[in-house]
Amino acid sequence: MSDESSKQVVMQRPNVRPARSLRSDRARAQARPLRSDRAQAKARSLRSDRARAKARSLRSDQAIVPLGRYVATERSSRSVAT
Secondary structure, eight states, X not given: OHHHHXXXXXXXXXXXXXXXXXXXXXXXXXXXXXXXXXXXXXXXXXXXXXXXXXXXXXHHHHXXXXXXXXXXXXXXXXXXXX
């Protein structure tokens, strides 16, 4: 008789919904950090792209700046820059 009563308990408790909700909660909890990591990575890459563009523009600005003329005289006298 004890076997029959244990079978009845098992037959009466096949509630599958809580197991599904637990799995979906875990999936959502894992999905959120993945999304935020992607957003942070994208933000980081945008910042680094801006920094690279700024560095490039600074280098190119320096290359475009015209240099003044330097006139060198003999070593015995003074060098004059104009």
